[in-house]
Amino acid sequence: MSQDLSRRDLLRDVVRGTVLAVMGGGALFLVRKANGQVVWQVDATRCVNSRLGELGVEACNLCTTQCVVALSAVRAVNDHAKCGRCNICPAYFNITSAVDEKGYPSEKLCPRDAITRKPIGKVDPEDPANNFYEYFIDEKKCDGCGKCVMQCKEPLGLGSIVLRVRYDKCVDCNRCAIARACPKDALVRVPMALGSR
Amino acid sequence: MRRARILVVVLYTALACAQSIPYQRPVDTAPQEKTIGGGYKLPAVEKPLPRDAWLQVLDVAMLAAAMGVSVWIVLRRRSRKWLVGLAIGSLAYFGFYREGCICPIGSIQNVAVALVDPKYSIPMVVTATFFLPLVVAVFFGRAFCGGVCALGAMQELVLLRPVEVPRRLDRALGLLRYVYLGLAILVAVRPALGRDFLICRFDPFVGFFRRTGAPHMLIIGGVFLVAGMFIGRPYCRYMCPYGGLLEWCTRLARRGVTITPDKELDCGLCAEACPYGAIEKMRAVRRNCLYCARCYAACPRDGELAHAKLVQLA
Amino acid sequence: MQYRQTQVMGGYWKAALCGLAVDRHGHFYAAGDSHICMFDAAGRLVRRWASARPALAVGVAVDGAVYVGEAGQIEIFDAGGKLIDTWRDQARLGRVTAIGFIGDSVLAGDAADRAIRRFERHGAFLNNIGKNNPVNGFLIPNGVLAFAVDAQGIIHAANPGKHRVERYTADGELRGHIGRFHGTDPAGFGGCCNPTNVAVADRIYVTEKAGPRAKVYDFSGQLEAVIAADVFDPNCKNMSVAVDGRGRVYVADTVKLAVHVFEQVTV
Numbered sequence: 001m002s003q004d005l006s007r008r009d010l011l012r013d014v015v016r017g018t019v020l021a022v023m024g025g026g027a028l029f030l031v032r033k034a035n036g037q038v039v040w041q042v043d044a045t046r047c048v049n050s051r052l053g054e055l056g057v058e059a060c061n062l063c064t065t066q067c068v069v070a071l072s073a074v075r076a077v078n079d080h081a082k083c084g085r086c087n088i089c090p091a092y093f094n095i096t097s098a099v100d101e102k103g104y105p106s107e108k109l110c111p112r113d114a115i116t117r118k119p120i121g122k123v124d125p126e127d128p129a130n131n132f133y134e135y136f137i138d139e140k141k142c143d144g145c146g147k148c149v150m151q152c153k154e155p156l157g158l159g160s161i162v163l164r165v166r167y168d169k170c171v172d173c174n175r176c177a178i179a180r181a182c183p184k185d186a187l188v189r190v191p192m193a194l195g196s197r
Numbered sequence: 198m199r200r201a202r203i204l205v206v207v208l209y210t211a212l213a214c215a216q217s218i219p220y221q222r223p224v225d226t227a228p229q230e231k232t233i234g235g236g237y238k239l240p241a242v243e244k245p246l247p248r249d250a251w252l253q254v255l256d257v258a259m260l261a262a263a264m265g266v267s268v269w270i271v272l273r274r275r276s277r278k279w280l281v282g283l284a285i286g287s288l289a290y291f292g293f294y295r296e297g298c299i300c301p302i303g304s305i306q307n308v309a310v311a312l313v314d315p316k317y318s319i320p321m322v323v324t325a326t327f328f329l330p331l332v333v334a335v336f337f338g339r340a341f342c343g344g345v346c347a348l349g350a351m352q353e354l355v356l357l358r359p360v361e362v363p364r365r366l367d368r369a370l371g372l373l374r375y376v377y378l379g380l381a382i383l384v385a386v387r388p389a390l391g392r393d394f395l396i397c398r399f400d401p402f403v404g405f406f407r408r409t410g411a412p413h414m415l416i417i418g419g420v421f422l423v424a425g426m427f428i429g430r431p432y433c434r435y436m437c438p439y440g441g442l443l444e445w446c447t448r449l450a451r452r453g454v455t456i457t458p459d460k461e462l463d464c465g466l467c468a469e470a471c472p473y474g475a476i477e478k479m480r481a482v483r484r485n486c487l488y489c490a491r492c493y494a495a496c497p498r499d500g501e502l503a504h505a506k507l508v509q510l511a
Numbered sequence: 512m513q514y515r516q517t518q519v520m521g522g523y524w525k526a527a528l529c530g531l532a533v534d535r536h537g538h539f540y541a542a543g544d545s546h547i548c549m550f551d552a553a554g555r556l557v558r559r560w561a562s563a564r565p566a567l568a569v570g571v572a573v574d575g576a577v578y579v580g581e582a583g584q585i586e587i588f589d590a591g592g593k594l595i596d597t598w599r600d601q602a603r604l605g606r607v608t609a610i611g612f613i614g615d616s617v618l619a620g621d622a623a624d625r626a627i628r629r630f631e632r633h634g635a636f637l638n639n640i641g642k643n644n645p646v647n648g649f650l651i652p653n654g655v656l657a658f659a660v661d662a663q664g665i666i667h668a669a670n671p672g673k674h675r676v677e678r679y680t681a682d683g684e685l686r687g688h689i690g691r692f693h694g695t696d697p698a699g700f701g702g703c704c705n706p707t708n709v710a711v712a713d714r715i716y717v718t719e720k721a722g723p724r725a726k727v728y729d730f731s732g733q734l735e736a737v738i739a740a741d742v743f744d745p746n747c748k749n750m751s752v753a754v755d756g757r758g759r760v761y762v763a764d765t766v767k768l769a770v771h772v773f774e775q776v777t778v
Binding site: 132 | 644645646647650652653672673674691692693694695696699701702703704720721723745746747748
């Protein structure tokens with residue numbers, strides 16, 4: 001009886017040892033492949049809103065509707081170094097709206113009024129067309145709907161506005177809900193150094 | 198004229214059949230600081246960084262610590278009160294603060310993909326999250342389920358009047374876990390474009406942790422909460438794929454939960470108190486034990502025997 | 512007034528098609544990749560020669576010399592394609608995207624510094640045109656400075672950021688402008704930076720991007736015709752345009768790398 005018990009115990013010990021060894025081996029294998037922090041980021045070469053060549057389509061707002069966070073973690077970001085600083089920016093104004101008497105479109109494009117515009121450099125007080133303008137997107141208001149991104153895209157604009165995942169908002173889901181819904185698989189996992197660029 | 202028209206047709210067909218036109222961004226033509234003049238300085242583009250790496254390591258440390266505390270509470274201290282305290286603490290930290298992600302249950306998928314897909318590499322933190330509870334289970338049993346798992350803690354705290362589930366039904370439903378496990382792994386290891394993480398998609402309570410979620414997630418969560426008021430921890434016992442893995446590991450456990458065997462006092466209060474069917478014929482069925490410590494609370498003799506040497510059975 | 516497309520010349524360019532010009536004899540020159548193609552009036556390739564750097568613009572002087580604008584220099588070839596001279600000036604000829612002539616002087620549009628430079632025929636710099644304003648040049652986020660010279664020696668320069676075509680004298684004095692922004696009216700210039708290119712003969716011919724089209728205006732700014740809109744690839748940008756003495760219009764499709772030729776239809 002006691003022999004049975006000890007045999008059973010021994011068997012159990014052996015199996016336990018094997019299981020632990022297998023787990024250890026598995027863990028080691030995975031750790032050797034391990035990378036640093038990976039984060040979700042929008043691939044601008046795939047995203048419909050910023051991808052070259054895709055014209056005449058509605059701006060895709062899946063980033064806004066699919067993100068599990070209440071105000072989407074994807075926001076439009078304007079890279080000032082690439083921005084043309086145009087007087088009449090198609091991402092700021094709705095250029096198909098009626099033109100007012102000053103020569104500017106009467107409506108703004110952003111449905112949440114997140115873009116602000118101010119003249120920079122040497123400001124010409126008489127002719128407003130004679131200035132460079134800086135366009136700044138307020139991230140607290142932006143919800144990543146992509147309208148401005150689509151309008152800024154080449155050839156209409158210079159493509160300085162793109163959709164980016166903001167890491168102070170992204171909860172880093174194991175499987176990003178936007179990634180699942182995106183028809184072009186534009187949400188990808190990248191090393192943090194790449195994603196935060 | 199006719200020649201020109203033919204030329205047009207030929208050229209158009211040739212151009213149309215050409216390979217996809219590579220649209221390229223031309224030379225960078227945006228005005229620079231110098232061009233704009235007037236003392237203009239380029240504003241820096243904000244780059245919010247994600248959570249610090251050390252915080253993720255802290256999460257793993259907290260997981261390990263919580264499991265250590267759970268083992269101590271259930272195997273040493275044998276106190277239900279302390280376990281409830283731990284459960285509340287885990288719910289607060291792993292549930293509402295970390296919003297339930299990453300969790301060992303979901304990490305099954307990451308590990309499965311990492312083993313199968315050479316291009317997918319898994320952060321060390323996730324590997325640790327997957328293996329730690331299993332290793333603890335191999336030695337001490339399902340300490341993770343006890344007071345650490347946020348999903349378990351949620352169900353644990355809403356259990357009002359446990360209804361006993363008939364044995365056969367319990368066993369049969371328990372098989373669902375393995376079906377779910379197989380399905381989750383199968384869907385997760387598909388190539389990158391077809392991959393889906395079912396466990397995350399149908400997580401019952403993460404919608405409550407985030408205070409927002411898709412309708413189907415909130416409904417599933419509500420159903421499990423309501424069911425959990427009467428059936429003890431339905432997700433844990435019948436749906437949780439990680440629970441299936443833990444059950445296998447518990448069979449090897451050296452030191453597990455023990456209840457007091459006492460021929461004089463086979464009162465069976467512990468068996469009545471256990472909502473999970475982990476006590477059969479006055480013996481602990483370790484693989485079903487979810488470390489809730491209700492049996493200790495019900496035992497009238499447990500207090501005095503807490504430090505006595507106990508005979509292990511089963 | 513209506514135009515119809517008579518010809519499409521393609522297959523000669525692999526990477527870029529940048530500049531178009533027509534000479535007095537009706538020969539048509541195209542600058543693209545790193546070579547210049549010369550076609551006769553029927554559209555047959557007559558000659559082709561290489562340039563040292565990617566060719567961005569081409570212009571033909573009265574004596575038949577072919578001036579080619581490149582990044583950092585202008586190369587001058589004779590009518591047979593032989594290199595006569597090279598003008599190198601990194602500061603003043605950063606990226607020459609347009610070439611024109613007034614009398615004896617040569618005009619070069621420098622997109623890098625956003626100004627038109629005037630040189631006398633041996634290469635000595637005379638003056639800048641278009642620099643005399645608060646933004647210190649033309650507003651060209653699209654990256655190309657385009658202009659053309661009419662028979663009276665007035666320079667018609669496209670200022671896309673301001674949605675107008677401006678008129679300058681050879682000394683740089685701004686005389687006036689035509690055009691205004693409008694999002695939907697075809698007579699206006701839409702988008703953020705239009706028109707991108709301009710050519711002038713008896714009328715002003717312009718091309719636009721983002722909704723690519725070619726249009727004709729008279730000198731007072733009235734729209735006379737939309738030459739074409741749907742035949743170009745929608746991703747075209749900075750489509751070069753040239754007009755010959757008989758009113759034939761040449762427009763470059765910069766994506767499909769072909770030249771469309773239009774002629775006026777006598778109604």
